[in-house]
Amino acid sequence: MMNRRNLGRMAATLAVASSMGMHWAxxxxxxxxxxxxxxxSLEVMGSVRGDKAIQAGDINKVIALVDKVIMPNVNFRRMTAAAVGPGWRQASPEQQKRLEEEFKVLLVRTYAGALAQVNDQxxxxxxxxxxxxDKDVLVRTEITGRGDPxxxxxxxxKTPGVGAGWKIYNLNVLGVWLVETYRGQFATEINARGVDGLIEALVARNKNNAAKG
Structure with a gap:
């Protein structure tokens, strides 16, 4: 199971960059x-280097940065639906909205902790x-700077229509895919207490993370 440290490593990779990527003609x-x-990576790193509050993990600044730079390039609804699994189809539109909101907070708080540690990576x-x-691709990267790569x-x-372009919908850190990891955790909660139970669990988890700073 992916732990908080590994999720932090995952989040940190969007905040660092070095060599040029291959560009398709x-x-x-x-x-x-x-x-x-x-x-x-370059845009986020520039923001981190220019803002001491972000480096210190200011959650409001991090949320603003993520909303501006990252979220327009993520199919977050697909990511949340895939993480929730079959329970997503059982959820009402309002429940789906709450799931997206709480899942986003969960990931953003992980990201906040990671941003303070990426300057030398x-x-x-x-x-x-x-x-x-191809309309579905895998982009592979390797982070270096602290410990093993x-x-x-x-x-x-590749999404069509308004806002067309490439959208991220899953991440793999150290051989573990983010969506599949959360799907197992969320399925256990849904089986025990239903969709509302999962929402309550996410709310509690986010409050606990906030209290820990």
């Missing part, structure tokens, strides 16, 4: 998925292995 008209990961983006017309991979999908 076939995606000249828009941003390639590996280029997207590189850009997000770098990320190498590995060559992209996919066809030019850390594997961090991203699943992205």
């Amino acid at each position: 076939a995606f000249a008209a828009d941003e390639a998925p590996d280029a997207l990961i590189k850009r997000l 770098t990320i190498a983006i590995k060559p992209l292995r996919a066809a030019a017309d 850390i594997q961090l991979d991203y699943r992205l999908e």
Whole structure:
């Protein structure tokens, strides 16, 4: 099971960057998925370096940063639905909204702790292995700087229509996929207490994390 330390490592990778990622000629008209990961890393790192409050873990500043830079590039509804699993279809629109909100808070607080520790880390983006017309790709990266190198991979999908582009919908840290990890935890809670029970558990977990700072 993924622990808080490993989730922090996962979150930290969006805040660091070093080598140039491979850019597909076939995606000249828009941003390639590996280029997207590189850009997000550079933008977040710039914000961290320029704001002492973010470095100190100011949750309000981190939420603002995540909302501005990261969330527009994440299919968070898909991520939440996949993490909740079959229970998502049982949930009302209001319950789904609450699940998204609380799941976001859970991940953002993990991110807040990670941002204070990324100044001396770098990320190498590995060559992209996919066809030019693929709509679902895997971007592989490796973080270096503290201890052993850390594997961090991203699943992205190409979305059509308004806001079209590559969206992150899953992350793999040290061989463990984020969505699948939470799915097991959430399924246990739903089986025991239903969707409302999962929402209550997330609220309690977030309050506990907030109290710990």
